[in-house]
Structures are given as structure tokens and as C-alpha cells.
Amino acid sequence: MYGGGNTFEGIKTDSLAHEDPEKLGAFEARIERGEKIEPADWMPQLYRKQLIRMIEQHAHSEIIGALPEGTWITRAPGFKRKLALMAKVQDEVGHAQLLYSAAETLGKSREQMITDLITGKSKYSNIFNYPAYTWADACFISWLVDAGAIVNQLANAKGSYGPYCRALERICAEESFHLKYGHHCVIYLAAGSQKQREMFQEAINRWWPPMMHFFGPADKISEHTAVLMKWKVKMATNDDMRNQFLDMYVPKILELGFTIPDPKLKKNTDTGRWDYTEPDWEEFKRVINGDGPCNKERLEVRRIAEERGQWVRDALKNAKTTYVTPLA
């Protein structure tokens, strides 16, 4: 699962100046026709670069996203929850694998991508830099963070790059149970004991601000990304997705008798958009650049995992292995 908060580099439109105008025209016409771009097709360098960055960030978000819910994998209460959470966290790893494969078709190696993650060079969805203090936190993530990711993924599944779209279709299919499972967990907390209700209310209070950051900075302060929308790399604005999420899930949270810690949160009947306390975008920037509660731990866990497994991979390598780009 993955959220917005993509850190796209500022797009300098003149970086297209060196591209063959005829090829560029044909490329853009193909996209406009609704056809997919496949690995063997000609594409502008900027397209390749931004797609690698986007798919890579998504892949990293999955493998890191396995960690907050993974916090509770050994403590899931009861067989049903235990099996479900084991499968869900496994799916995050599986989705990372699918997405790294899609990014590989664009020419970046998995070795380089994993190294860039652990060194902190590549980014991932900010929300996973927060701690999952209780079982209820894990349920919040399973339901609402997944819900957010699905809003994002459904939009991107209609994008222009074939391998990414196919990976997303598969991911959406596998995630259909994640969302239902998450909601199921929360319904049971809501309908359960006083302790359970309180546990979840406290989780909402903790996770609501990061959730409002989830879709990325407000449109009005976001980088100008017109060319990315033309190329169907970015499929919807951050605010559009945020509003879609609020439309779908605020009522569901409130119907369970929980409160949302933002007194300003309200659907504006005039604008048709949600009013809310403007999220702290300075905090967002700080956290995504390494200064969040769990950034250090998340990367350390990945670093340790890779190092512990080094002897295994070294033993698997053999003299005949060479690398070619995998097929989409």
C-alpha cells in the first residue's frame, strides 16, 4: 500500500528540449489514445526517470509498510486475526516484489533500489514513520491507511505505463480483503468492550494528523506537475484524492461512534469539498526528510535484514549468473 506524498522533482519543461519532437509527439499521442507504454517503446528520459522514482517509492512504501502492522503479527488475538494479519503483512512484501519488478523494466536494478532505500536516498510513504502503539493502531492502519492507499492505487492503475498498471491491478485484487479485514477489526473494537473502544479512539487521535498528510501536500503548495498529468504518470491531484478519501470514510468512522480530532472537519455544502484544519506541512517535510519518530528504526530494520541475509545470497550467487532486464 502506498500514499501520495510523492516527492516529484520540480519539472523543468525545457528538459524535454533535447528529445526528438517527432518521437515525443507519437509518444504523447499514444498516451492520449489511452494506449499503454511498454518497456520496449521509446519514451522521453524525463518520463522514464519520474516513473522509476514513483514506482520505486511505491515499492519501498510496501516493504516499509510491512513494519508497523508487523509490530503486531505475533500478537494478533485469535486464529482469524492471526491468519489474516500474517497474510496481509506477507502481501505487503509481495507487493514490494511486484513493484520492484515493474521498476526494473525501466532500467534500474533491484540492488540499486534497495541500497537507495536503506541509505535514505529514496523516499517512501511518510505515514509509516509513525509508531503502532497498540493493536488498535494496527487496525487503524489496516483499515484507513489501506483505504487511502487504495484510493491512490485505483487512480494510478489507469496510468500510462503498462507494467505499473498490471502490477497495480494485481495489487488491488489482493488488497480487496485488506480493506474489509481492517474495517471488520474496527467494527469489532467499536462493538466490543469499553477498553476496546477507548483503544481505537486513542489510535484515531494519534493517526489522524499523519492520515491527513497521507495524500501529499496541498495542491496549492505542490510542485507544478502538469506534464506528469499529461503523460498519465500522476492521475489525480493530492487534494482530489484526499477529498475522495474523506467522502468515503469519515461517515464510516462517525457511524461507529468515534470522533475525529479536528473540530473544523466538515463537508462544505457550498464548495462540495471538505473543510479541515490545514495539516502541518512543515512537519510533513521534516518527517519525510528523516526526522520522524520511526524513520531511523524502519531503515535500521531493513539494513539489518539485508545484512543478515547476505551470506544466503552470496551462497546462491554462482559464476554463470548474469543479469538482464526482466520482462514485464
Added chain:
Amino acid sequence: MNSLDPRVKRLPETGKEGLVIPKAPLDQLGTYEVFVQPKEGKPFQHEGAVHAPDLELAFVLAKETLTRRFACSSLYVVDTRNVYVSPMTEGNQNAYDTLNITNDQGTPSSYEVFHLVKRGKQHVHAGTVEAGSPQGAFAEARKKFGDKPVYNIWIIPTAEIRFTTAEEKDLWLTLPEKKFRDASDYKGGDKLKEFLERTT
């Protein structure tokens, strides 16, 4: 390491905190293409790729990486380097027309032929041909399957494929029973209804 995750607390001290060892080339090994038969009688289709050191481990890993969730009756894998890829076409152009048909030399062996019938979709198995080389196999495939235009063709030497054996078909037997991964197993509606009636 201090953590909310007891598993993380148990992780052994490894290397030096914050000191990343950049990955050497081939740390993640090479790749194998994975082909899946969704149901008995249906053609195999390309499903994706796995990183693995050899054909046997590629088969073992592909089974869970790419066929752990949805119905599947069979799977096979082949080294990415053993997939011969034609040029890609578009519009009305047939990928078979992009090739020079050459005379086939060499001892005949079997090749599997895959077609991309629609851009954006996966390659699907069209059939098997006998030829003396991959190029010859393209020519034979054109004769046998080239009546309708396709956008891309893959040729794979049959001998390089690790197939599922007859005995191994039961690997996917319990897949449909793992309801805990089905959305339909999480119908919270009744509980929700009961809760709403209780509290409103």
C-alpha cells in the same frame, strides 16, 4: 534495538548502526519469467518475474510469489535469458511481419510460442513448434499461428523450462479454501447493524 515490535527487539546486533553496505551487482541474482495456467484447459500466460539463483529455486519461489492468492492449476518458469523477444508493433502492424524469415539449420527441437494480442495485457501461450533455432521457431510460429496480427512474440526453448509435474498438481489444492484471504470472509454488516441498533 528498542522497538514496539518484540521481533525487532530480538534482532541480533548486525554490522554497524547506520552503516549501509551498498549492494554489489548480482546481489539480487538473476531473474526467471513465470507462466501460470489459471485453470485446467486454459492456456498458460505470463505472470511476472522472480529473482532466483537457478531453475529449481525459481519454481519453488514463483509458486508463492505469483500463485499464492488466486486460482491456479499449473505453473512453469524459465530463465529470462532464454526468452527470445520479437520487436513490438502497434496499430495494424503484425509483429510476424517485422521478421526476416530465414532458412532453418540445426537439429530440430521444441519451442513454446507466446503472443501479445493486446497492448497492456500479458503474453498468452499460442502453441508449440519444432525448429532448428529460435529464429526458425519464429518462422514456424508464423506459419502455424500467424494468421491474426499480434503485437509481440516470445519464443522459448521447451527444454529450458521447469514445468509442474503431474504429481505436483496438488500443490494448489487447498488454495480455494483459504477463505481468510477473501474479502467475502469479512462481512462486518451484521455486527455493525447489531451495534447501531444497540447504540442509537
Added chain:
Amino acid sequence: MNASALKELLYKIADDQLILGHRNSEWTGFGPLLEEDIAFSSMAQDKIGQSYALYQILNQLGEQAPDTVAFMRNANQFHNCILVELPNGEYDFSLIRHFLFDTAEAIRFDMLSNSSYQPLAELARKIKGELRYHTLHANTWIKKLGTATEESITRLQRSLDTALPFALGIFEPSPHEDELMQQGIFEGEQTLQHRWKTRIEEVIRETSLALPDWASVKPVTGGRTGNHSEYLQPLLDEMAEVFRIDPATEW
């Protein structure tokens, strides 16, 4: 049919699967290669799922509900062998344990597919494919790493030496062995152990690993009678941490 003989059999198999499945789930997200992380996690789920099926059979025989039985018993009430409760160690130990245990499990269920106790025979037939995968996975990895580098061979050998005495604890005989055999429910731990040793030797022969003389390996037993290592209770405390916040509620 002696209910307690049957129940004891079911409990020990289910407890083995629950504890090992739980241990193996500790690797999810931490594996040496993404694809292997995924594979190992699947097998952990299979184990938990299989234990769940067995606790459900026990429930039908009058035992408490599966959640209660799994999450509310303490260490001295568990009948798993000590092998499965040991910490995961590094990947070499976890793979060796997987190899030793799953080889036995596959043979056990192969034997049980002829059991006179129908629910067990049915379950055995149903999970044959899952166990086929578990042994295919284990054998492929052991053969690969057991012939690869000096480091991988040394690590595997060390783990094998450590694990073998505990592995023999799988076959600790039950006081009801004769009865289970007479009733046709199960052909017994001795037969299982014999077949297991042959299978293990076959695989190890294809590696650079060495098996000691079986006579020199002293079995570590006690798990079947509730006498466990210091590792089980903390494992159970962790597993049941949330459940025990309120065992009466639904999660």
C-alpha cells in the same frame, strides 16, 4: 476408541504446528530475499491453518474452542516438541528446523491418510499438497546451501548438529502408542522416526553436510508431557498478549 489417546495425538500435532507456524511468522518482512520471505510466510500460514483445523476437530471431541485452547493455555499444558519452540536463530537454523520438522510432518500425515479416524484421514489427504510444497522448499534450500560456499555449509552443519537432538524429540513415544496402533488411528512414532531417518539421510547425502551416527545423538524430550524449555512461556505470553487483555470479548 480411547478418546484420550486420540486427543493426545491431535493436541501434540496441533501444538507443534501452532508453535512452529508462530515462530516462522517472525521472519515475515525480515527474510534474506523478497521471494523467499514470501514463501516462508506462506508456509507459516499453512501451519497455523493446519493447527486451527486440528483444534476444531478437538473442539468437536469436547475440548474448548480453538481460540481458548491456543491462547489461554500455559507452557506446561502444551504438548509440542521442544524443537519448535526454540528461537529462530539465523536463517540457517530456521531452514534446518524447517527441513527436519517438515520431513517428519509430511511422513506423519502420509501415515495418517490411512487413519481409521475419518476426520484425521480427510485432513491428511487435503493438506498433502501443502506438505509437498513444504518438503520441496526445504529440500531445495538444503541441497542448494549445503553445497554452495564454505560459509553456508559450515552454518548449516552447525545448525544441524544443534537441532538433531531436539528433532529426535518429535518422536517421543506416547503412553498410548499401542492403543493408537491397535485402533488403526496411527502407526506410531517408531515407524515414523524410522522412515524420517531414511528420508533425512537421502537428502543430506546430496550435500556436503554430515550426519552423525544416530546412536550418538541423545534425544531431548519432555515437550510431549508439558516439560518445556525456558522459551515457551515467553512465546505464549507474547502470542496471547492482546487476547488476554479481555478473553471474554470478541476481537
